[in-house]
Amino acid sequence: MKLVVLGLSLSSSWGNGHATTFRALLSAFAERGHEILFLERDKPWYADHRDLPDPDFCELLYYDSVPELERWRGEIERADAVMVGSYVPEGVAVGRWVQRHAGGTTCFYDIDTPVTLARLERGDDEYLIPELIPGYDIYFSFTGGPTLDRLERQFGSPCARPLYCSVDTDRYRPLDVPKRWDLSYLGTYSDDRQPTLEKLLIEPARARPDLRFVVAGPQYPAGIDWPANVERIEHLPPADHPEFYAASRFTLNVTRADMIAAGWSPSVRLFEAGACGTPIVSDRWAGIEEIFEPGREIVLADTTQDVIDALAGPAEAIGNAARQAVLAGHSARKRAEQFEGDLMAGAARRRSQMQSRRAVAS
Structure with missing residues (x-):
């Protein structure tokens, strides 16, 4: 099939997790024989940090404004499916334009579902409004569990399906x-994650000056008091992630507050680290046990002491078990297979609805 994606970014992973998510999913989708066009809004902060300017699995093109999308109107009309991503600049206008012109299945891929729903409750219409949701044939959600029912019941989505992040297991491996x-963390700074990072990494570093820690990611304020045994890496491109995880005896996963509240929101970092066989220490949220088995495939930590205890324990078996869990259920190939099936089912529903309308009209 021909798929057109209008997403936040494919070319640059700087300051966002969307690029790596799209890269894993779309490269595996293309491997299944499909054709992909990715349209990215040309923004200077991504243009200055492009680590995949010329992907080999899809055509990547840039646009400067919503009116400029008219250049690809024919592509949109002929595509089997058109997908709009969360946080796309002027996403409401983009979504309206897609729903007006798409000839095939339309879908929204929300890589930030709990944040999106919190914004909708506040009346924040940065990239999605409630009125657009029923117009997307499928709402692909980063979050599973009860949130899917809420999207259908409260917001009128015809079909809400989970589409968790995934990982390219050819690239991410031991x-x-x-x-x-001894403990690493990879993630962009956010206000709501910082208290947990303090509790589960910075305080353990202060308590164990004999151990080595690292925090990799941009946008951390200058005023943070980093202990001497915490190394800082400002930006780590995806190509360096596997070696980063492999060099970590344990790695830490910290979840945003909205995603903890919603549950069932596994970060792509969980799957990346797991694929590399690196033992994961994570904060706790509903549904995590459906991704990794606590105590065997992941360590859940509520306190500073929990982390200190984990660092004193065995690591290899947990990392190996996490890798097997990722290979079994969370590889990009598995996710692309699921994505393809959902798109095909959506196309079948769309055809059935059109046939029913024609029958009524006649």
Whole structure:
């Protein structure tokens, strides 16, 4: 099939997790024989940090404004499916334009579902409004569980389906490199994650000055008091992620507050680290046990002492079990297979609805 995606970014992973999510999913989708066009809004902060300017699995083109999308109107009309992503600049206008012109299945891919729903409750219409949701044939959600029912019942989505992040297991795999850190963390700064990072990494670093820690990611304020044994890496491109995880004896997962409240919102970092066989220490949220088995495939930590205890324990078996869980259910190939099936089912529903309308009209 021909798929057109209008997403936040494919070319740059700087300051966002969308690019790596799209790369894993779409490269595996293309591997299944499908054709993809990705349209990205040309923004200077991504243009200055493009780490995948020329993907080999799809055509990547840039546009400067919503009116400029008219250049690809024919592509939109002929595509089997058109997908709009969350946080797309002027996403409401983009969504209206897509729903007006798309000839095939229309879908919204929300890589930020709990944040999106919180924004909708506040009347924030940065990239989605409630009126647009029923017009998307499928609402693909980063979050599973009860949120899917809410999208259908409260917001009128014809079909809400989970589409968790995934990982390219050819790129993310165990590597034989020296261990540089006892505990690592990879993530862009956010106000709501910082208290947990303080509790589960910075405080353990203060308590164990003999151990080595690292925090990788941009936008951390200058005023943070980093202990001397916490290394800082401002930006780590995806190509360096596998070696980063392989050099970590444990790695930390910290979840945003809205996603903890919703549950069933696994970060792509969980799957990346798991695929590399790196043991994961994570905060706790509903549904995590459906992704990794606590105590066997992941360590759940509520306190600073929980982390200190984990770092004193065995690591290899947990990392190996996490990798097997990712290979079994969360690889990009598995996710692309699910995505393809959902798109085909959506197309069948659309055809059935059109046939019913024609029958009524006649």
